[in-house]
Amino acid sequence: MPQSCAAWGCTNRRTIENRSRGITFHRFPKNKELRRQWEVALRREGFSTSESSVLCNEHFKPEDFDRTGPIERIRDGAKPSIFSFPPHLQRPVATRKAEAFEES
Ligand SMILES: [Zn+2]
Numbered sequence: 001m002p003q004s005c006a007a008w009g010c011t012n013r014r015t016i017e018n019r020s021r022g023i024t025f026h027r028f029p030k031n032k033e034l035r036r037q038w039e040v041a042l043r044r045e046g047f048s049t050s051e052s053s054v055l056c057n058e059h060f061k062p063e064d065f066d067r068t069g070p071i072e073r074i075r076d077g078a079k080p081s082i083f084s085f086p087p088h089l090q091r092p093v094a095t096r097k098a099e100a101f102e103e104s
Pocket residue numbers: 005006007010011012055056057058059
């Protein structure tokens with residue numbers, strides 16, 4: 001069974017086909033604190049990562065990658081930030097306008 005991306009709504013699997021499309025998979029950080037930050041970023045309730053959990057590179061910004069080596073790596077300290085969450089997980093955006101409205 002190929003590994004698949006742990007992100008919400010992402011169906012990318014670790015296949016040769018996807019590899020040829022430029023989709024790479026990255027394990028969660030070993031560093032506990034950083035790993036926790038990734039888990040929080042995923043916003044998956046009750047989800048905890050295992051040794052084999054991976055995220056695909058579609059959830060990272062271009063600047064999160066270190067492409068200086070032969071293998072694409074996530075920079076130390078980088079966090080996944082690009083997700084397509086289902087509506088119930090999308091936080092209402094607190095805008096300045098809304099705050100001003102409450103004050104008046
Ligand atoms: Zn993914």
